[in-house]
Amino acid sequence: xxxxxHLDELEAEAIYIIREVAAQCENPVxxxxxxxxxxxxxxxxxxxxxxxxxxxxFLHVNTTWKFKEMIEFRDNVAKKLGIEMLEYINQDGVDRxxxxxxxxxxxxxxxxxxxxxxxxxxxxxxxxxxxxRRDEEKSRAKERIFSFRNEQHAxxxxxxxxxxxxxxxxxxxxxxxxxxxxxSNWTETDxxxxxxxxxxxxxxxxxxAERPVVERDGNLIMVDDERFRLQDGETVENKLVxxxxxxxxxxxxxxxxxxxxxDEIIEETLSAVSSERTTRVIDSEAAGSMERRKRxxxx
Amino acid sequence: xxxxxxxxxxxSVDDGKSTLIGHILYDSKLLYADQKExxxxxxxxxxxxxxxxYSLLLDGLMAxxxxxxxxxxxxxxxxxxxxxxxxxxxxGHEEYTRxxxxxxxxxxxxxxxVDAKQGVLVQTRRHARICALMGIQHFIFAVNKxxxxxxxxxxxxxxxxxxxxxxxxxxxxxxxIIPVSATEGDNITVHSPHMPWYKGNTxxxxxETVDIQAFEEEGFYLPVQRVSRPDHTFRGFQGQVESGTxxxxxxxxxxxxxxxxxxxxxxxxxxxxEEIHTxxxxxxxxxxxxxxxxxxxxxxxxxxxxxxxxxxxxxxxDDTTLQEGREYLIMAGTKLVSGVVSKIRYAVDVNTGDHVxxxxxxxxxxxxxxxxxxxxxxVDTFTKHKTLGEFILIDRVSHMTAACGVxxxxxxxxxxxxxxxxDSVRGRGDIFEEFYYDVEGLTVDxxxxxxxxxxxxxxxxxxxxxxxxxxTFDILILRDKVYISVRDGVITAIxxxxxYTYQGVPLLNGRGFGIEVQxxxxxxxxxxxxxxSKNLNETFAKWLTFTSYRHIAFKK
Numbered sequence: 006x007x008x009x010x011h012l013d014e015l016e017a018e019a020i021y022i023i024r025e026v027a028a029q030c031e032n033p034v035x036x037x038x039x040x041x042x043x044x045x046x047x048x049x050x051x052x053x054x055x056x057x058x059x060x061x062x063f064l065h066v067n068t069t070w071k072f073k074e075m076i077e078f079r080d081n082v083a084k085k086l087g088i089e090m091l092e093y094i095n096q097d098g099v100d101r102x103x104x105x106x107x108x109x110x111x112x113x114x115x116x117x118x119x120x121x122x123x124x125x126x127x128x129x130x131x132x133x134x135x136x137x138r139r140d141e142e143k144s145r146a147k148e149r150i151f152s153f154r155n156e157q158h159a160x161x162x163x164x165x166x167x168x169x170x171x172x173x174x175x176x177x178x179x180x181x182x183x184x185x186x187x188x189s190n191w192t193e194t195d196x197x198x199x200x201x202x203x204x205x206x207x208x209x210x211x212x213x214a215e216r217p218v219v220e221r222d223g224n225l226i227m228v229d230d231e232r233f234r235l236q237d238g239e240t241v242e243n244k245l246v247x248x249x250x251x252x253x254x255x256x257x258x259x260x261x262x263x264x265x266x267x268d269e270i271i272e273e274t275l276s277a278v279s280s281e282r283t284t285r286v287i288d289s290e291a292a293g294s295m296e297r298r299k300r301x302x303x304x
Numbered sequence: 305x306x307x308x309x310x311x312x313x314x315x316s317v318d319d320g321k322s323t324l325i326g327h328i329l330y331d332s333k334l335l336y337a338d339q340k341e342x343x344x345x346x347x348x349x350x351x352x353x354x355x356x357x358y359s360l361l362l363d364g365l366m367a368x369x370x371x372x373x374x375x376x377x378x379x380x381x382x383x384x385x386x387x388x389x390x391x392x393x394x395x396g397h398e399e400y401t402r403x404x405x406x407x408x409x410x411x412x413x414x415x416x417x418v419d420a421k422q423g424v425l426v427q428t429r430r431h432a433r434i435c436a437l438m439g440i441q442h443f444i445f446a447v448n449k450x451x452x453x454x455x456x457x458x459x460x461x462x463x464x465x466x467x468x469x470x471x472x473x474x475x476x477x478x479x480x481i482i483p484v485s486a487t488e489g490d491n492i493t494v495h496s497p498h499m500p501w502y503k504g505n506t507x508x509x510x511x512e513t514v515d516i517q518a519f520e521e522e523g524f525y526l527p528v529q530r531v532s533r534p535d536h537t538f539r540g541f542q543g544q545v546e547s548g549t550x551x552x553x554x555x556x557x558x559x560x561x562x563x564x565x566x567x568x569x570x571x572x573x574x575x576x577x578e579e580i581h582t583x584x585x586x587x588x589x590x591x592x593x594x595x596x597x598x599x600x601x602x603x604x605x606x607x608x609x610x611x612x613x614x615x616x617x618x619x620x621x622d623d624t625t626l627q628e629g630r631e632y633l634i635m636a637g638t639k640l641v642s643g644v645v646s647k648i649r650y651a652v653d654v655n656t657g658d659h660v661x662x663x664x665x666x667x668x669x670x671x672x673x674x675x676x677x678x679x680x681x682x683v684d685t686f687t688k689h690k691t692l693g694e695f696i697l698i699d700r701v702s703h704m705t706a707a708c709g710v711x712x713x714x715x716x717x718x719x720x721x722x723x724x725x726x727d728s729v730r731g732r733g734d735i736f737e738e739f740y741y742d743v744e745g746l747t748v749d750x751x752x753x754x755x756x757x758x759x760x761x762x763x764x765x766x767x768x769x770x771x772x773x774x775x776t777f778d779i780l781i782l783r784d785k786v787y788i789s790v791r792d793g794v795i796t797a798i799x800x801x802x803x804y805t806y807q808g809v810p811l812l813n814g815r816g817f818g819i820e821v822q823x824x825x826x827x828x829x830x831x832x833x834x835x836x837s838k839n840l841n842e843t844f845a846k847w848l849t850f851t852s853y854r855h856i857a858f859k860k
Binding site: 009011013014016017020021024025027028051052053054055056057058139140143146147149162163165166167168169170171172174176177178189190192194 | 306308376379380381388390403405438530534538542573582583584587598633635694695703
């Protein structure tokens, strides 16, 4: 008998959680953000129900400012795996010209948080899987695996349901919902090691390549399309960069790196001196900003 | 391959739990540089002005930072050269005890902090008791703030004696007692120069080497989470192996029905495998059609209990008061049923361990209670098969998880399952079951009332939500081979079926369905048919009608 490793244990825990939702909730959906954590979660869902397909759809909330390569990757994955991939765009936000350059914090709120709430309401989903991990950020470290949201999709951090052993209480009233985080207990290193072990496809942006970037507030931002606005004194340079997290391209900082293989990425991650969310511009705004957004319904 | 240790830190308020973990992370250089910067920055405005406040690493909620306390469990992940760790830092305030219990249900080991100046407090005892209740086997008592008692060996020994008393009382299997200072770093990751009299392991040293091999449970069991039926050719039962090994061609028993079948195939991930083991998430296919749904348990090589009456110890966690007789949803394994807390035997004084008589329980109390379920479910004692000995109670209105607990024993191996008790025979009559149509789920639910028992001379209820019986009739309970006569609503006989002769009154079976028999000849034919029957469904379809005395009511 082969030994049951740390990764095996995390995998089994995640599959158990995913199956609990499929068995207990009426209309679940799996959020798919195209990033590495989502790729791992999707893989776990495929495993959980094999030989059948996952008995729920996947949802990508598109801000319309994602990297081009991400959208291409998303469509290929959905086709290859034969899963139902829904896309939701906050059309009202698009019509109002909301964008990451002019709209500031309202951009994330309108194009991500509001869009997500609209999508969940539109389809009437009562449970939504998210790829959040507790090692990412301090308010996430406090959140339950099954996280209850009221009719306004708000999280009440001071009054969370006790979550004992693996007895997950999914009981809700109409209009309320659950956010479920099957990979809560995974670290960034676990994610990379699992991607390698399972040979999971990820967006090429995670690997180092020559890419056109500008340096802004200490971040290397990729110029992914003609909508990018250069500020005075900024010049576009080609640099060998890769991304540790993927989001909206004008808000996602790359790092200079030579890592072109998974082994090199794992090596780089293990010796990392900066935790991954620093490359997301929104997080460094203020201590507690994530918690504030979660209370308002952000994932 | 490195092993994984899940542990919690607990203890009273201001015993320094968050500081202790913060210090381990800091000393072990397990912090990313930007978190370290944020920490040093926030310390300047934090409660301990100037000096690094290690607790800020863990207290992540805004309310926690404002109040300088821990409200909810924080999970942290770190790895040393020897082991991977997940630590749940839990709140010390009594008000947030339930959040501490959440951490305890997840952990293999508990670090309980004791303030060297204050010694063992009520809250220390409460936490140790809850950890033991939740099944934690390994404990470290960290006697903290040794710097504030001048690193006194005699003070440490006093506290050590108290802790050993607690160990005996709670029968804690494995404990270590370590003198530390979380703020100064004494005996946390390196031996303290201030306490040469202490010869044991450092705290981290102990965490890295403690043997947490769990005891192996008997046999194989898997609570079914879900039935997968993508098309008519495939029917698989999904779940996680709680213990043991199962191979293709093994014979399994499915509980509660007790039907047996042979394992046809086993799937783990994307692979068909020959055998499956403890901890794995799998799909099992059996060789024949057996009645398996969520909440059933697939078993091989061990005995489990099927019970509707449970002796339990529970931790009441809800803001409302628990009253005897109130109905809750009970989740155990993968089964959810209705049930009643039928008896509060006693509450446990968290400080002394004394048993206290109570009518009701308030938040954070531990008590011994009897639960009576609406139908028998598959369970076992917490010590024999842990997963099937754990349960939660869910409030039917607020849907809060109101209590958690463990099963100490099952109480209804005897008469409680039987509705009709005669002198020499007894019968499991289900004629008082209700049938409800659930408009939301589009299903018909069968609801079994509180197990009441009836004897000769008792009056029975003739009308329910979904039944209306005549005042005079006979019941034939075929599986127990018993008949019951009811005359004018009163039981006049409970006797063996072989003694029965047709009386010319309406006949019901044990579920309250009408039996289409009008004469002694037809009765004889009916009994002969039942005895010869190879397919009870067909035989029932020929002789029974649901609608004679029953209908399906809308769910209330």
